[in-house]
Amino acid sequence: MWVYIDKISQYVGQEITIKGWLYNIRSSGKLMFPELRDGTGIIQGVVSKKEVSEKVWEDFSKLTQESSVIVTGTVSQHPKKENVFELQIKELEIVQISEPFPITPKEHGIEFLGDNRHLWIRSTRQAAILRIRNEIIQSVREYMYNNGFILFDTPIFTPNACEGTSTLFSTDYFDLGKAYLSQSGQLYAESGAMALGKVYTLGPTFRAENSMTRRHITEFWMMEPEMAYYDLNDNMDLIEDFLEYVVQRVIKNKAGDLGILQRDISKLEKVKKPFPRITYDEAIEILRKKDIALIKKTSEGEEQIRPFPWGEDFGAPHEEAIVEDFDKPVMVHRWPVQAKAFYMKRDPENRDIALGVDVLAPEGFGEIIGGSQREDNYDFLLERIKEHDLPLEEFQWYLDLRKFGSVPHSGFGLGIERLVSWICNLEHIREAIPYVRRPNRIRP
RNA sequence: UGGAAGAUAGCUCAAUGGUGGAGCAUUCGGCUGUUAACCGAAGGGUUGCGGGUUCGAGUCCCGCUCUUCCAGCCA
Numbered sequence A: 001m002w003v004y005i006d007k008i009s010q011y012v013g014q015e016i017t018i019k020g021w022l023y024n025i026r027s028s029g030k031l032m033f034p035e036l037r038d039g040t041g042i043i044q045g046v047v048s049k050k051e052v053s054e055k056v057w058e059d060f061s062k063l064t065q066e067s068s069v070i071v072t073g074t075v076s077q078h079p080k081k082e083n084v085f086e087l088q089i090k091e092l093e094i095v096q097i098s099e100p101f102p103i104t105p106k107e108h109g110i111e112f113l114g115d116n117r118h119l120w121i122r123s124t125r126q127a128a129i130l131r132i133r134n135e136i137i138q139s140v141r142e143y144m145y146n147n148g149f150i151l152f153d154t155p156i157f158t159p160n161a162c163e164g165t166s167t168l169f170s171t172d173y174f175d176l177g178k179a180y181l182s183q184s185g186q187l188y189a190e191s192g193a194m195a196l197g198k199v200y201t202l203g204p205t206f207r208a209e210n211s212m213t214r215r216h217i218t219e220f221w222m223m224e225p226e227m228a229y230y231d232l233n234d235n236m237d238l239i240e241d242f243l244e245y246v247v248q249r250v251i252k253n254k255a256g257d258l259g260i261l262q263r264d265i266s267k268l269e270k271v272k273k274p275f276p277r278i279t280y281d282e283a284i285e286i287l288r289k290k291d292i293a294l295i296k297k298t299s300e301g302e303e304q305i306r307p308f309p310w311g312e313d314f315g316a317p318h319e320e321a322i323v324e325d326f327d328k329p330v331m332v333h334r335w336p337v338q339a340k341a342f343y344m345k346r347d348p349e350n351r352d353i354a355l356g357v358d359v360l361a362p363e364g365f366g367e368i369i370g371g372s373q374r375e376d377n378y379d380f381l382l383e384r385i386k387e388h389d390l391p392l393e394e395f396q397w398y399l400d401l402r403k404f405g406s407v408p409h410s411g412f413g414l415g416i417e418r419l420v421s422w423i424c425n426l427e428h429i430r431e432a433i434p435y436v437r438r439p440n441r442i443r444p
Numbered sequence B: 001u002g003g004a005a006g007a008u009a010g011c012u013c014a015a016u017g018g019u020g021g022a023g024c025a026u027u028c029g030g031c032u033g034u035u036a037a038c039c040g041a042a043g044g045g046u047u048g049c050g051g052g053u054u055c056g057a058g059u060c061c062c063g064c065u066c067u068u069c070c071a072g073c074c075a
Helices: A005-011 A052-060 A110-115 A123-144 A185-198 A233-255 A255-260 A265-269 A280-289 A316-323 A377-387 A392-400 A417-422
Strands: A015-028 A031-037 A043-046 A070-075 A083-097 A170-172 A178-181 A197-208 A219-228 A275-279 A294-298 A301-305 A328-334 A350-361 A366-373 A409-415
Touching: A005 A015, A005 A043, A005 A083, A005 A110, A005 A301, A015 A083, A015 A377, A031 A052, A031 A070, A043 A052, A052 A083, A123 A197, A123 A219, A123 A233, A123 A255, A123 A417, A178 A350, A185 A219, A185 A350, A185 A392, A185 A409, A219 A233, A219 A417, A233 A255, A233 A265, A233 A350, A233 A366, A233 A409, A233 A417, A255 A265, A275 A280, A280 A316, A280 A328, A316 A328, A316 A350, A350 A417, A366 A417
Parallel strands: A043 A083, A275 A328
Antiparallel strands: A015 A031, A015 A070, A031 A043, A070 A083, A170 A178, A197 A219, A219 A409, A294 A301, A328 A350, A350 A366, A366 A409
């Protein structure tokens, strides 16, 4: 009977079959301890020379790391470890003897591992991350589905830059000129919200920025909900309810894999409503109290400006300083207009303020969500498009949404890989996706 | 794109300007409870590329290429 390793505890005392790969093997004269993996987990096998045929014994001694095998034996309790199971092996079928596996059970450099990503994903840690990623995306989809959001897939080929700022990847598009790879589905999602009430997109997005940090990749997955008749506060209510659901579900269902990553789950358990909500002005106060300067690049090098001036966006050191006193995600809202995108609605009480919100993850993981209430007034939006020097003809359909039954509406964008990095406590975002794309990496 | 560090065996690293080594992986041998098992042996090198200084360069100098880390852009 073929059984997956993650279900092995249900079969103690029974004879079962595992189909998988040899992760590592230790031998001790008349005993061998092969570690077997099958994608769901790892189990140690025990091969005793006097319990198996001569052929099985000899076949085992031929096996190399990552050889594919089908193994049959009896599940037993580990003699020393509680709740750990072993397989007392009787039969072995070799599917293929592996050539020497490049990723040995020793340390490796990150470049080598990246070059061998197609093999690196077999390692315990990487497989655990990818299973948690699956759980996160499943949780996101279920939350949205259960709360009445309609999945609204938006195009990847687009005729223009959404926010007009970032550099985009471009390609030829038949007789219609250049097409650009989408950096956000938001504008299309707004049209979806006017049609369907509450929608979300979940798909790949592309940024051609030459960003070489631990938090940036050129191709990443983004989830963008968009809700008609939601104001900024409704948006923040949704964000905290949504994040609590995802994080709590992941720690409930993926405790084993989080354990492999040695994730401190007590920190994730604190991610419960309500989250702190502070305005940009209050965030600036924190920076000024901590005497953290704005660092500006000048022709002669760097200039430190303090106190931190109003109107500037926060960099990584500022985000860290703002978040360090909290043990939950922090929602920073009401930003200077000049620091935010053209489509954000201005605060009716203060025209210098945009009704945007950034969510900063705790433990120094930085921004995982950026959202806002959208500008719903035709004239104000038109003005902003002109101010940003965006091609008006490409935004006619977007402006239409403000002509035909315009309503207050809000939404946000969640970076899936940043969420994975935070929940898994990863050093670098490159491990949060099966195949990372960065400015200097497109292979494998 | 700026700043810093680096590139030596398949991998991770060592080597005062003077015959390039170790651990892991591979092959062979040993060991009845191993946990990155251990013990013994063997094979394995155009020291990133190009030039220069020197009797002699992995080591010093110049140029190039690539990588990592930090910063900006953001999700």
